Amino acid sequence: xxxxxxxxxxxxxxxxxxxxxxxxxxxxxxxxxxxxxxxxxxxxxxxxxxxxxxxxxxxxxxxxxxxxxxxxxxxxxxxxxxxxxxxxxxxxxxxxxxxxxxxxxxxxxxxxxxxxxxxxxxxxxxxxxxxxxxxxxxxxxxxxxxxxxxxxxxxxxxxxxxxxxxxxxxxxxxxxxxxxxxxxxxxxxxxxxxxxxxxxxxxxxxxxxxxxxxxxxxxxxxxxxxxxxxxxxxxxxxxxxxxxxxxxxxxxxxxxxxxxxxxxxxxxxxxxxxxxxxxxxxxxxxxxxxxxxxxxxxxxxxxxxxxxxxxxxxxxxxxxxxxxxxxxxxxxxxxxxxxxxxxxxxxxxxxxxxxxxxxxxxxxxxxxxxxxxxxxxxxxxxxxxxxxxxxxxxxxxxxxxxxxxxxxxxxxxxxxxxxxxxxxxxxxxxxxxxxxxxxx
Amino acid sequence: xxxxxxxxxxxxxxxxxxxxxxxxxxxxxxxxxxxxxxxxxxxxxxxxxxxxxxxxxxxxxxxxxxxxxxxxxxxxxxxxxxxxxxxxxxxxxxxxxxxxxxxxxxxxxxxxxxxxxxxxxxxxxxxxxxxxxxxxxxxxxxxxxxxxxxxxxxxxxxxxxxxxxxxxxxxxxxxxxxxxxxxxxxxxx
Amino acid sequence: xxxxxxxxxxxxxxxxxxxxxxxxxxxxxxxxxxxxxxxxxxxxxxxxxxxxxxxxxxxxxxxxxxxxxxxxxxxxxxxxxxxxxxxxxxxxxxxxxxxxxxxxxxxxxxxxxxxxxxxxxxxxxxxxxxxxxxxxxxxxxxxxxxxxxxxxxxxxxxxxxxxxxxxxxxxxxxxxxxxxxxxxxxxxxxxxxxxxxxxxxxxxxxxxxxxxxxxxxxxxxxxxxxxxxxxxxxxxxxxxxxxxxxxxxxxxxxxxxxxxxxxxxxxxxxxxxxxxxxxxxxxxxxxxxxxxxxxxxxxxxxxxxxxxxxxxxxxxxxxxxxxxxxxxxxxxxxx
Numbered sequence: 015x016x017x018x019x020x021x022x023x024x025x026x027x028x029x030x031x032x033x034x035x036x037x038x039x040x041x042x043x044x045x046x047x048x049x050x051x052x053x054x055x056x057x058x059x060x061x062x063x064x065x066x067x068x069x070x071x072x073x074x075x076x077x078x079x080x081x082x083x084x085x086x087x088x089x090x091x092x093x094x095x096x097x098x099x100x101x102x103x104x105x106x107x108x109x110x111x112x113x114x115x116x117x118x119x120x121x122x123x124x125x126x127x128x129x130x131x132x133x134x135x136x137x138x139x140x141x142x143x144x145x146x147x148x149x150x151x152x153x154x155x156x157x158x159x160x161x162x163x164x165x166x167x168x169x170x171x172x173x174x175x176x177x178x179x180x181x182x183x184x185x186x187x188x189x190x191x192x193x194x195x196x197x198x199x200x201x202x203x204x205x206x207x208x209x210x211x212x213x214x215x216x217x218x219x220x221x222x223x224x225x226x227x228x229x230x231x232x233x234x235x236x237x238x239x240x241x242x243x244x245x246x247x248x249x250x251x252x253x254x255x256x257x258x259x260x261x262x263x264x265x266x267x268x269x270x271x272x273x274x275x276x277x278x279x280x281x282x283x284x285x286x287x288x289x290x291x292x293x294x295x296x297x298x299x300x301x302x303x304x305x306x307x308x309x310x311x312x313x314x315x316x317x318x319x320x321x322x323x324x325x326x327x328x329x330x331x332x333x334x335x336x337x338x339x340x341x342x343x344x345x346x347x348x349x350x351x352x353x354x355x356x357x358x359x360x361x362x363x364x365x366x367x368x369x370x371x372x373x374x375x376x377x378x379x380x381x382x383x384x385x386x387x388x389x390x391x392x393x394x395x396x397x398x399x400x401x402x403x404x405x406x407x408x409x410x411x412x413x414x415x416x417x418x419x420x421x422x423x424x425x426x427x428x429x430x431x432x433x434x435x436x437x438x439x440x441x442x443x444x445x446x447x448x449x450x451x452x453x454x
Numbered sequence: 455x456x457x458x459x460x461x462x463x464x465x466x467x468x469x470x471x472x473x474x475x476x477x478x479x480x481x482x483x484x485x486x487x488x489x490x491x492x493x494x495x496x497x498x499x500x501x502x503x504x505x506x507x508x509x510x511x512x513x514x515x516x517x518x519x520x521x522x523x524x525x526x527x528x529x530x531x532x533x534x535x536x537x538x539x540x541x542x543x544x545x546x547x548x549x550x551x552x553x554x555x556x557x558x559x560x561x562x563x564x565x566x567x568x569x570x571x572x573x574x575x576x577x578x579x580x581x582x583x584x585x586x587x588x589x590x591x592x593x594x595x596x597x598x599x600x601x602x603x604x605x606x607x608x609x610x611x612x613x614x615x616x617x618x619x620x621x622x623x624x625x626x627x628x629x630x631x632x633x634x635x636x637x638x639x640x641x642x643x
Numbered sequence: 644x645x646x647x648x649x650x651x652x653x654x655x656x657x658x659x660x661x662x663x664x665x666x667x668x669x670x671x672x673x674x675x676x677x678x679x680x681x682x683x684x685x686x687x688x689x690x691x692x693x694x695x696x697x698x699x700x701x702x703x704x705x706x707x708x709x710x711x712x713x714x715x716x717x718x719x720x721x722x723x724x725x726x727x728x729x730x731x732x733x734x735x736x737x738x739x740x741x742x743x744x745x746x747x748x749x750x751x752x753x754x755x756x757x758x759x760x761x762x763x764x765x766x767x768x769x770x771x772x773x774x775x776x777x778x779x780x781x782x783x784x785x786x787x788x789x790x791x792x793x794x795x796x797x798x799x800x801x802x803x804x805x806x807x808x809x810x811x812x813x814x815x816x817x818x819x820x821x822x823x824x825x826x827x828x829x830x831x832x833x834x835x836x837x838x839x840x841x842x843x844x845x846x847x848x849x850x851x852x853x854x855x856x857x858x859x860x861x862x863x864x865x866x867x868x869x870x871x872x873x874x875x876x877x878x879x880x881x882x883x884x885x886x887x888x889x890x891x892x893x894x895x896x897x898x899x900x901x902x903x904x905x906x907x908x909x910x911x912x913x914x915x916x917x918x919x920x921x922x923x924x925x926x927x928x929x930x931x932x933x934x935x936x937x938x939x940x941x942x943x944x945x946x947x948x949x950x951x952x953x954x955x956x957x958x959x960x961x962x963x964x965x966x967x968x969x970x971x972x973x974x975x976x977x978x
Contacts, residue, residue, distance in 0.1 A: 048968035050889055053975040055900035055945070092904055122901065122944055144940060146947035151940065179903040180937030224620040226584055246615045247588065268592055268616065271585040284585065290596075291589040312589040328586055334545060335586050356545070359583040372583050379581060399627065401583055410904055417627065428904075446584070 059094035059433070060178065062087060062123045063116060066098050067138065068106035071131025074160045079129060079138060082167035083174070085211060086185040089426060090175065090411065091433025096121060108141050108150055116145045123151075125174060134160050142174055152177040164214060184406045185210055188450035189413065190218075190228040190237055191424060195442030205239060207254065207450075212424075212437040218252065227271055228446060231278045232320075234453040238262075238272035238281055249283055251298065262298065273317050282306075282316035282325065293327055295343055306344045315359045321366035322386075326350070328358040328371075337371050337384075350384060353391050357382075359402065363409040363429070370394075370403045370412060370429075381414050383429070394431030404449040405429070413437075415445045534559035538640040539623075540598060541633065544581070547593040549601055557598065560640065561605030568608065571643040574598055576616040577623070579632035588618035591638075598638045673764060674771070884955040885964040891953040892970075900945035902974050903937040910935055911973040912942040920961055922951040930969070942972040 064084045080098075087093040098104070102115045106128045116124050127140030135157050142152035152173060158166040165186070172183030189212070193204045203225045208215035219225060223242035230237060237252045249269045252259035263269040267286035274281060280297050291312045294303045307313040311331035318325055325340045329347065335358040338347040351357035356374035363370065366386060373382035373391075378398035384391045399417040406412070406429075413426045418436075422443040427434045437444070534556045540549065549557070564570055576595030578587035595614040603609055624631040913931035918924060927946045932939050954965045 048885065048889070048964045050893055050896075050968065050970045052893060052896050052900060052945075052970060052972045054897055055902045055941075055974065056898055058901075060901040117948070117950075122948070144944055146944045147940070148947075178937060178940075179905055180935055181903075181905045224617070226588070226618075226620070242617070242620070267614075268588060270588050284589065286589070286592055291592065312586065312593060314589045315583065315585045328583070330545075330586075335582070356582060358586045374582075399581070420627075 057432075059092055060123070061096065061119075061121045062093045062174075062178075063096040063101060063119070063121045063125065065101060065104050065106070065124065065126045067127040067129050067140070069129050069131075071129075073129060073131060073136070074163055076163065077167075079163060079167040079170065080125075080127075082164060082211075083125070083171045086168060086171035086183075087174065089211065089435045090183075090185075091428035091435065092175075092179065092410075108143065108153075111143055113143070113145050113148045121145050123174075123178060125170075127170075131160070136160055136163055136166060138166055138170060140170055142177055164209060168209065181410065182408050182452055184408050184411065184449075184452060187407060187452055188230075188234070189424075189447055190230060190450065191415075191444055191447040192225045192228065193440055193442055193444050205237070207237075210449075212440075218254065218257075226446060228448045229272050229274055230448055230450045231274050232276055232451055233278055234451045236278075237448075238274065240270045240272070249281070251281075262301065263296065268314075271315050275318055276320045282318065284314040284316070293325075304343070306340065307347070317360055317362060319362035319366070319369075320364040321362065326360035326362055326369055328360065337369065351391070354382075361403050361405050362386075363405045364407070365409045367409065368429070370405055372401060372403065381412065381427075392431070394429070395425075395427060396431075396434075397425065402446050404447050406449050407452045411449075413447045413449055415447060531559045531562070535563055538642075540638045540640075542594055542636045542638075544579070544632075544636065545590065547590065547597045549597055554601075557601050558605050561602045561607045564602065564608070564611055565606030568611065570611060572612055573641040573643060574612055574614045575639045575641060576614065577621060577635055577637050577639070578619050579635040580619045580622065580627065581632065582619075584618055584620070588616050591616035591618045594636075594638045598640075674767065881957070881960045881963065884957060884960045888953055888955050888965065895949055895953065896945055896970065899948045900941060900972065902941050902972070903935075905935070906938055906941075906974050908973070908975055910938045911971060912939050914942060914946050914970045914972075915967065916946060916952075916970055917967045918952055918954060918965055920954070920958065922954040924949070924952065933972075938972075942970075945972070946970060 064080050064087065066078065066080045084095045088095055096119060100119065102119065103110070103112065105111045105124075105126045107126060111124060111126060122145055124143045124145060125140060126143070127138055130137045130139075136159075137155060137157040139155045140153075141150055143150050154173060156166060156169055156173075158169075168185040171185040175181070175183030175185070187210050188207050189210055190205065190207050193206060194201065195204075196202050201222065203221045203223065204217050205219040205225050205228060206215045206217050218237070219239075219241070221241060221243050223245070224240075225242070226240040226247070228237050228239040235254060237254065239250055239252065240247050241250055242248075244264070247268055247270050248261055249263035249272050250259050250261050251272075262281065263272075263283055263285065265285050265287040268284055268291055271284040272281045273283070275295075279299065280295050282293060282295055284291050285294050285303070286292070288305070290310060291314050292305055292309070293307045293313050293316045294305050296303045306316075306325070307327070307329070309329065309331050311329050312335070313327055313329045313331075315328040316325055317327070323342065324345075325343060327338055327340070327347075328335050329338050330336070331338075332349065334355045336352075337350040337357050337360045339350050340347050350360075350369065351371070351373075354374050356372075356379070358372050360369050360371045362368070368383045368385060370381060370383045373380050373393060375393060379400050380393045380398065381395045381400045381403045382391055382393045394412070395414070395416070397416040397418075401415045401422075403412055403414040410429050411426055412429050413424055415422050416425055417423075422445045424437040424444050424447050425434055426437065537556045538560075540553045540557070542548065542550075560572075564572065574595040576591030576593070576598075578590045578594075580587075592614065595616055599609075599612050599614055602612065619635070622631070622635040623637065624634045626632075910933035911931065912929065912933040915926075915928045915930045916924070917926040917928075924947065927943060929939060929943060933942075952965075954961050
């Protein structure tokens with residue numbers, strides 16, 4: 015090769031390198047805009063201010079609407095409310111809201127409103143503002159009878175929750191649960207229905223014998239439960255508005271663990287009339303039963319998943335209780351839980367995302383959940399003798415019973431185990447909570 | 455019926471043995487403590503071990519060996535039948551070895567008295583879920599029932615019911631309380 | 644008429660004179676016209692019917708002769724004549740009527756024959772047409788076949804030509820290839836010679852050139868590196884500043900963003916942020932929605948909640964990176 019050729023080659027090389035370098039350098043300051051990615055947010059509750067509503071006219075006694083709303087939003091675990099004593103002003107309508115004040119207080123949303131009494135009605139006008147965008151995102155009126163101020167307040171909480179999160183609120187739903195008090199001859203079991211915050215509790219059944227497993231019909235009008243009032247467990251369906259009830263299952267052996275189908279026309283239940291505990295489906299109109307499991311093991315605690323139309327249940331066919339899933343009634347069951355020797359009482363969230371259940375870890379019993387898509391399991395409670403999980407209808411909250419100072423109390427946690435909120439302790443034991451459906 | 459002093463002591467020791475076995479936290483009962491008592495009782499003729507006064511005991515010179523033997527056996531059986539509660543380990547319905555003799559005694563008694571009715575009540579401790587415990591209590595009662603039938607009782611004499619964790623014998627969350635709640639009770643009607 | 648016509652056409656009777664010839668000629672004319680596709684009503688003159696030998700002439704009654712003295716005789720004669728005349732009239736009348744009848748019959752027959760003739764004509768036309776069509780079809784078929792044969796022939800010829808052409812080209816290529824190789828070979832040999840020469844020369848000059856080259860390269864390299872370093876330093880400073888401030892902004896926004904509980908890892912909201920050099924927000928704009936209003940609002944709220952964005956002091960860096968930029972909100976690792 016000639017000297018000239020090698021010279022040429024070197025020159026070419028230098029030019030190429032220089033060109034590449036120039037390209038790379040210029041790519042660094044290319045015309046593409048800077049992009050900042052935010053992949054997580056504050057893991058804390060959203061700061062919200064519920065300003066005490068202005069009142070005109072005589073208000074009925076009892077908690078104020080704004081304090082009920084404040085309690086609801088706090089219970090959800092998703093909001094942190096500002097104490098009214100810290101508010102710089104108390105506006106009751108949009109034109110009085112100085113957004114800078116609320117920004118300084120670090121608030122994201124402000125709720126203002128006014129209550130007006132007219133005759134036997136109370137009307138609320140309320141507005142919700144986004145502090146940073148300085149715009150109103152909700153402005154409505156609602157009214158209720160003077161005896162139903164709590165209902166009005168819970169409705170407002172639902173509307174706010176929905177406006178901010180996009181999900182339906184559960185503050186107007188009901189809870190059913192069993193309380194036990196007294197000793198010996200004085201022992202009383204009571205089936206009660208209350209607001210989601212434990213208030214306005216009504217006794218629906220009182221008995222000297224145990225009451226178990228209350229289950230809400232999907233339309234919120236009936237409760238099915240197990241009662242020992244005849245000396246052995248039998249299943250009743252109890253219509254709440256009339257108080258009328260039917261004993262639907264009283265076969266030899268067990269009659270327990272009722273669970274409603276989505277159309278409200280049938281119940282899953284555990285019967286042992288064939289010799290051992292199996293899961294059956296009973297058509298309520300005809301009282302005809304169909305046997306869904308057929309195994310010498312204990313099969314109990316069935317629950318419909320309204321999202322994927324299958325049935326979860328507990329079975330100890332592999333030696334100890336585990337969660338199983340049938341894709342349709344009577345199909346071959348598939349095991350869901352593996353990570354512990356005791357997993358029982360499945361409750362799917364009816365959104366197809368998770369199933370919740372009682373889970374033993376070492377000597378403690380927690381509530382855990384399994385992600386139905388990934389199969390990942392995680393424990394969501396820190397308490398240690400947990401039972402009876404029940405998921406809220408929007409899948410965001412979970413209520414369960416746990417031992418506290420020797421008695422059983424109800425606790426609400428967010429579905430991922432974040433915030434926790436204990437319902438005000440009652441007399442004696444409170445157990446077997448069942449979260450009622452959203453009925454609009 | 456009158457029980458001799460030695461029989462009463464023997465019954466107490468037996469009960470103590472059973473309870474002692476139940477209050478252990480391990481999966482297995484300690485067999486040795488109980489077994490040694492059995493051995494001791496089987497090995498001697500009563501008076502040597504328990505010594506002391508037998509004021510209302512047998513006047514040894516009067517009965518024959520066979521009669522003494524038969525009386526002893528009957529007393530033993532009656533003592534066994536004083537035990538009407540059977541305990542279980544956590545999450546199992548397996549009948550413990552030492553309960554078998556007692557159950558056999560009950561079965562024989564039921565077989566001999568066909569009009570005798572008995573109610574078997576199954577229970578569980580408070581750990582775990584209520585509905586599963588309800589089924590577990592039933593399974594325990596059924597296990598006892600089957601054993602009795604195999605050993606001579608008839609099904610028509612027996613009624614089973616389960617209370618799950620709803621009617622504990624002992625309130626509390628200690629291991630010993632829980633151990634006493636995992637049981638089947640025989641209620642003779 | 645038809646009968647006559649038929650006989651005229653089908654039998655080889657020698658040509659008649661006049662009226663028949665005329666009729667034949669007219670009929671031939673018809674045929675020709677029919678062949679030509681015309682149809683017309685033919686006001687053919689009626690040729691003479693064979694069955695009637697003479698034209699019907701109705702004898703005019705002779706005028707009665709003038710009568711003179713021979714009256715009696717004449718009267719008788721007259722009477723006789725009159726009788727005769729009447730008889731003749733009657734006869735004539737009868738004849739006339741006969742003739743009339745015959746004429747009518749003849750007309751009828753003529754009409755019938757005309758009808759028949761017309762039918763025959765039509766049939767003949769049809770036949771002629773059909774024959775014509777068949778002929779045409781046959782002709783076309785023959786034509787087509789001829790065309791096809793011609794086409795095939797042309798194709799064959801074409802192929803033959805192409806083949807010949809290809810062969811020629813191949814031949815050409817072979818020749819060219821051979822030529823090229825020969826030339827290459829020559830070139831190689833030539834190059835080899837030259838190379839050896841150059842090598843010798845090169846070795847002589849290398850020592851000199853080496854030194855020179857090395858010196859030049861070192862200088863060039865030093866210059867390049869200096870420049871590159873300066874550029875990199877500038878860039879790095881801007882980049883590191885911008886990265887530092889990006890991280891600061893990211894941290895601040897993370898602290899103030901409250902994604903709604905319904906947020907999923909699929910949701911992405913993009914905002915375009917415009918800042919003032921002080922870091923204050925000049926404008927926020929949603930450029931790409933996540934499809935979920937609550938999520939979008941949470942992003943907008945977060946962006947607007949910062950009173951002052953941390954931005955670098957250096958104006959160049961600010962202008963390049965932070966005057967206007969995009970923030971993308973997309974939650975990962977949801978619990």
